[in-house]
Amino acid sequence: MSLYLIPLAPLLGALVPLFSGRSGRSALALSVALFPAWALVYMLIQAQAVLDGETLRFAVDWIPAIGLQLAFRLDGLGLLFCLLILIIGLLVILYARYYLSEQENMGRFYSYLLLFMTAMLGIVLSNNLLQLWLFWELTSISSFLLISFWSHKSDARKGARMALAITGAGGLALLAGLLLIGNMVGDYSLDTVLANGALIKANPAYPVALVLLLLGAFTKSAQFPFHFWLPHAMAAPTPVSAYLHSATMVKAGIFLLARFYPAMSGTDMWFLAVSMTGLITLLYGAFTALFQHDLKGLLAYSTISHLGLITLLLGMNTRLAAVAAVFHIINHATFKASLFMAAGIIDHESGSRDMRKLNGLWKYMPHTAALAMVAASSMAGVPLLNGFLSKEMFFAETLDQSTLGGLSWVIPVLATVGGAFSVAYSLRFIHDVFFNGDPIDLPRTPHEPPRYMKVPVEILVALCLLVGVFPNYVVNSLLNAASAAVLNGRLPEYSLAIWHGFNIPMLMSLAAMAGGLYIYYNRRMLFQFHAQFPQHDAKQIFEGAVQYVAKQCERIIDALENGSLQRYVFLLLLFALMFMAGPLLDLHHSAGSRPQLELNGVVLTGAILLSLSAVATVIWARRRFIALLSLSVTGLIVSIAFAYFSAPDLALTQLSVEIITVILLMLALFFLPQTTLKESSPNRLTRDLSLAALIGGVVGSISYALMTRPLLSISDYYLTHSKTGGGGDNVVNVILVDFRGFDTLGEITVLGIAALGIYKLIAGMRLYMPAGDDSGRPWSQDRHPMILALVSQNLLPLALLVSVYILLRGHNLPGGGFIAGLITSVAIIQQYIAHGVDWIKHRVRINYQALIAGGVLLAALTGAGAWAFDRPFLTSWFDHFHLPWIGDFELASAMLFDLGVYLTVVGAAMLILANLGKLTTSERPAFENGDAPRAPATHHKEEF
Amino acid sequence: MMQHLPILPIVIPLLAGVLLLLPPLCHSLPRQRFIAVAVNLALIVTAVMLLQRTHLEGALTYALGDWPSPFGIVLVADRISALLTLLTSLLGLGALLYACAGDDKNGMYFHPLFMFQLMGVNGAFLTGDIFNLFVFFEVLLIASYALLIHGGGKQKTRAAVHYVIINLVGSCLFLFALGTLYGVLGTLNIADMAAKATLLGPDEQPLAKAGGLLLLAVFGLKAALLPFYFWLPRSYSSASAPVAALFAIMTKVGAYSILRIHTTIFGAGAGALAEIATPWLQPLALLTLIIGSIGALASPSLRTLTANLTLVSMGILLTAIALQRADATAAALYYTIHTTLVTGALFLLADMIGRQRGKAEDRFVASRRMQRPVALGVAFIIAAVAATGAPPLSGFVGKVLLLQATEGAVETSLIWPIVLISGLAAIIALSRAGSSLFWRHSEDAPVAEPTPALRIIAVYLLLAASPLLVVFGGPITEFTDAAATQLHDSAALSGMMQQGGS
Amino acid sequence: MSFTVELIICALVLLGGLFALLGSIGVLKMSDFYTRLHAPTLAATVGMGSLLIASIIAFTVREQRLSAHELLITLFVMITAPVTAHMLAKVALHQRQQSVANTRNKALTEKIRKRLPPE
Amino acid sequence: MLNLALQIAIGMVSIAMLFNLWRLLLGPEPADRILALETMYLNSMALIILFGLWQGAALFFEAALLVAMLGFASTAALCKFLLRGDIIE
């Protein structure tokens, strides 16, 4: 059977308002209602089979990896709930048509409502635990939307958020519980779960799973101490309350208890957790309801109380109690929905829900009053109404308890007390609203609502009466089927009669009636008593708690992310240190077996130079120019070290990079403070020094350990194939442009991107140029010393020649595109230094951006050229040629690649430096005379 | 061309980026936009083809320069890398479309830099060589530096200083780690390293371990692992929207690298070096998750909240990765797809919301009404539901996968509560965010600036992934399962890489 | 390599090293900046020169073909050393660095600084 | 013999560089420090050429040439910085 159609129908219905355009409100309501109506009809067609004890199923695989199936299952319990959801849903649709005002977006309301309906149907039809949870959470989300429908009201927003938070938390617990249960039985199918109750209860994780499951159920059905969200959800439009908070959402929790009853119940733990929670909730809700002045508040607490009652019944571990629970589910849904609707009508027509103002409405709306009174009587458990029947069964079952041993009598006594309060608040509802004098200061003069607004109430009240008077005819088969599902088919003997004789439950009922009357009569005393207690508004407490948590979170985050880079870097390095140092503790000898080189004077001198200059850089760091000089020395010594240890390419590269870095740093230093004060506290210095020393020590140790151990590397391959495979003698270069040319392609891309990024940074930069150096001396007047200019310009051709030389020889001897590019760049920068930007600007027009792009493009196309020969990217080609007179020479694709590198490097270096230089040019004359104020230098505004 | 498929996701954006810098494209924004979108679509097609091939054939290797592995650099397109490549281009498309609605003209070189960023990310996913991984890290980092400052402004500069410095320190550590590993193993090819690692004597093992753990710090930095994540909230919340959205993939590169390196080289088969990361990664990942949740609750604006949700998702992801099991890895993969696209969409959404709310921007205070409350509201709900891991959107599948992967393990009692409570924190934070942003109005008139439809399209494009991930959850999880199995079956992969050639 | 050649190379190498050292001693020892400025000339001229000649001879003999590229370095050094000295002197003058007490024509320094004629 | 002479020369140049660093750290004025650095460049060239002679490899020539070219650029830039602040204006 295509059970999926049942939840699908309202889902489609939810989409109707999207397409309804400007059709009338009634048309909209009607077209929306068609979908659940169709589902209802479809369901009724199937109902007989279910009532006969069949279980209908539908399943397709959805996400097997998590065990999620699209699996539906219709049994008696499901049928009962489906009927409640669909019938009351339809009534609410009708009711809402009249309840919502013209200005309100009814389409949106219906969409949310039908989405919610889908979710509820999904829950009650699920045959897969994950799918059940999916719909479960969907009810939280859609109810959030419904409760906050009047989003302009702060109450609505807060109430909705609170409901979402509580039910969301429960939902997460439920997920954990369902996963555990699924794990216990090895399957997420509900069928399997229900068939394996014994297995579950024997599992050591059963208590955990049970608690998690109950957390889900109790939060949803507003059980103490999670009840507090429900009264605040009353900020929702009344149709929502009538639907969600009587028949559906809160009942989802109850449904969950009933659904898992066969699998989870029957243990002492179940009894204690479920029935005690139910009992407390029952009493607390009933007691508190009496003191509510808000009509809907009273109904909300009454709902809490009745949910407690059902929970208590389900907790009692007796089969009859389960039947009573199921019965009360039906009854509560009918009378509570009608009461909410009546309350909504009163609110709608009188403009108030405050029972202190609402008085004597009997005169104004007798029809509504009559309906409400019948429903309220049912709530109070007055005979001939459905509430009486289930309450009677409840009282009977409370007597049948023995788990509390000698204290078992407590339960019936407390149940009776609860019943008394229930009578009292029902009385208050009736008397306080419809009688009790005249209305006080109502915004509107109350009158009867539109005809069709009452129809849903009438239908529900009629049901109350019908069930109350003819229980056997009206609900027996449904109750049987549903109870059978709860009890896994083991239905107890019971009879739904109005009169069971004069027995203890009857006495309890009478006691409750009398007690209720007494309580209501003496309500003023009670109100005074109640008023002595400080009133805790759950919303305020909850909001306060959330605020408090948020504040604490802010404090934690502020304390942790204090915005100090120094801390972040410290932590990074500290953990890096721990990561590195930990394993070294297992290193028994730092020196390995590899023979070491002999120490000599040169190396020692170099080490001294390096150490001194590095330490000097640190010491002078606050006098920046000097630090820059000692940094240069360090760089120079590093280059020499590379030369010494037979890495000429490295020496060349390090040297050129070092020089160009220093030039760059000087360019930047001009705009930065030349000196800084001592800022770090001694503690911080000690801390940083310790960390630095430790990291240095660890890195040095690792380096030493590595160098003194033999290495079997892949490098021999490069040495043997460099000439034959790569066509070059300089193995390092062949690695760069051939074996690992891809790295180099990435590397020049990095360089190019950096240049672009720097250009972005420069564009739109506003800098203040110092008019003199840090001693306050005005700058020298000699902008371009003649000798420097002249010599520089004559050196340029030579430098270019050297670049070409370095570029061309790279493949066979130290050199290559990168170094050549840097030499060219330095030579051009030299011209800028000697002549200034303006002078050059008119003489050279190179588009450095295009140079970068062209360089990378050349390198990339050289790589892609191999595709033409059906070889992988970057496959190199080289050959030897012979020309008469000139002799042998070699051509290699690597040369093109290297040329690309060269162009990129030149383009990048020049894009950076030339533009950085331009920053100051335009404004410079402004303070040429020496003491002008600091003038802003603005580059052109960055735009595309 | 089919045999060159593995390199196309790198070369296409590279060439595109370069051509966008040259005439005739460099002078015309409309042309740049057209080319960029076209290239992105081409990348999607390429990635889909790659996905298909890896699905059918397992891993593809591509020996650059035709040098045999392990001597040359190889690209390895296995299922994971193919999947992540596709993810990158999908996210890229969303971010790019959004940028084309106007953000790209707030500064120079947006489109070329965007292309280079894609190139870097794809390269990092596809390379089978550890030093080449470093190079691609740098490509994507430098592109991200330049993109981070796109649009200008103090906040961006301030964020960029932190981001750049921290990452430069990270790059230095990366090189220390590489030096250590090369100094012990004598090779750079990841599969070859894995093979050599098993042969190490006790005298070398501690060194390899130090190198491996240092790499964990480096990747953890990218993956925003506690205590290395500090660059993230500020960077992500100050970057311009499409950039922030694109950045959503960057953290995944870090996570991927941990997965790749610590499963292949230091995986179950590495003898004494097996699973060296787990003792650190597991607690740190959970702490990241916790701090991310705390940060989410403390967030004053939607961007900050999204940044913190990114932390949460990284915590979840790394928790899964730390488990070093195929099912957990599969969960991580699925979760990655989900969280990347949703986070990206949230960043875009935050920007759109901020633009419509005047001075209040995306902060959680009352503001003028929005112009497009419905379009944005629906998008927000979708994004929020997905981000909290609530059904029926993709977050829940990812979360359930992860919970199932930890089920029965000793860690369950630790991981489950943290993961679930973090979900609650996200619910609270996002519901607070949504109700403040959409429902608390002042009387001011809506901002006059119109919202280009393209922006909304971009957001919905990314968000569409979430329901689709659920609807097609079956085949997708099947693929992620296969991908994870492939990764953990290191022997087979090593074989592939050793073999060389394409 | 014949003994004579080796001897010549040795002599040149030692001479070069010596003058490099002398130049540096000068930089360290002289009493004011302007006198220090003279010292590196030793290293730049005879110091570098003899080393480069030594290198030319050594490689020419070893590889049996003329190795003259060292001359280029000489060329570079010769061209740049005076410019460097000039620039450094400018800096010192600009920053009004004091010369040693017994310097003659000290009064000129302010004129030089401003690039004015002596009168 | 040559080896000995080379070792002595290398030693002398090394000591010369130590002296340079000493002067650089001593100052007292920036010009003195730059002078020291400049001298150090010269000595580095000498050292590199001596390495070349010592190792018998002609591979070091370019390094010396580069020091000559780039050292000059560096010194010029440093001087310009002290004179004008802005080295490229």
Added chain:
Amino acid sequence: MVNRLRLFWFPSPWLSLLLFVAWLMLNNSAAPGHLVLGALLAIAIPRLTARLGDPQPTMKRPVLAIRYVLRVLGDIIRDNFRVALLIMGPNQRLQPAFVALPLELHEPLPLTILAGTISLTPGTVSVEISDDKLWLYIHTLHLDDEAELIAHIKGRYEAALKEIFEC
């Protein structure tokens, strides 16, 4: 026509020659391949950089120039030993001095060469040129007789340069 061709291909023939020779020196080779390549570069590089230089007076008497170079080299070597002794001696015995040298050369290139020569010969450093290019300021490590020094420089170097550049 020929002149225009020369100007096009060899804007500065001495530079081209220098580059050509330098190329061969760099490569330590006079192989045909390098001759061709060197020639190409000797043509191309000056053309590329032509715009990056102000026109300079050209050397008119190359033979004299060679003589000048040799003379300076000789002086440098001689002065090196002299100055080495001065430097190693006690500092107090030195008589440093600033000297203003009146100039007859005013073209930048010859002037620069003169200043360079003075600086290259140990013991003297060209410190500055006056703005009017009439004075060259020199610092000398040890001054015995100011007039003699001026005469020495003017006679030995400045006069020679005037001849070489015919200015």
Added chain:
Amino acid sequence: MEGVYAFCVGLLTACGVFLCLRGRTFSVVLGLTLLSYAVNLFLFASGRLALYGAAVLGSTEKYGDPLPQALVLTAIVIGFAMTAFLVILAMRSRADLGNDHVDGRIPSEPSLVQRRTGRKG
């Protein structure tokens, strides 16, 4: 010799780390430069030290490991690009924020308000 070399690497690292932990962008740039020197030397040494071993075929009998050299070359170039970017970013930060502190504010005025706005982005 290896010991001295390792000592230098360690010392450079320590100096670099210390400067990276300072509060001004310029110091950090210096620190990162020193750190990258250390990294380069470290990476280079991972191929072990060799004298007379330039990896140019025909120039010597036994060669040093060329691979780390190539890696260092790449690292140098990338390091240069990164440093350059950081240097200019430091300038930009000074220009935009008015000081050269890495946090964009001088920490003597630490107000919670600023921190919050910092997080707000």
